Amino acid sequence: MQHITDFNPWLPDTQQVSPAREGGNGQIHQPGQFQNVIWQTRARVPDGFETALVAALEEIFEQGAEELEQIVSALNQRRLFDRSGQPWNEAAFREFLHVNGF
Known part of the structure; x- marks a missing residue:
């Protein structure tokens, strides 16, 4: 095998x-x-950043978030910022998803 x-x-x-x-x-x-x-x-x-992001997104969706604004806000409240350590905004998160295909 x-x-x-x-x-x-x-x-x-x-x-x-x-x-x-x-x-x-x-x-x-x-x-x-x-x-x-x-x-x-x-x-x-997937690296540690990607794994943490996916885990956080699963929790955020389970809590009922559906709009991009809610998702970005919840990520920032968890202090799970982008790869450069900056808080997410809607445009940056949308671009991240577009490039990474999540």
């Missing part, structure tokens, strides 16, 4: 500032060349 990793090692690191305009044709799967791994769209394991 082969070990299955929790990310797709053949994907390029997508830590780019702006999202790509085209898909990664040939990057996710090339028939017959790679094992079909479970985490097809993940080039790496």
Whole structure:
């Protein structure tokens, strides 16, 4: 039995500032060349910031937040700021989601 990793090692690191305009044709799967791994769209394991953000967002949604303003406010109240340590605003959070695909 082969070990299955929790990310797709053949994907390029997508830590780019702006999202790509085209898909990664040939990057996710090339028939017959790679094992079909479970985490097809993940080039790496999420880091601590991403894991904390996802956990906080789950709690925020469970508490009933639905609007972007509520989500941003709740993140800032938890002091879970952006990667540079700055409080979130709606535009910055929207851009983060657009680039990172969450």
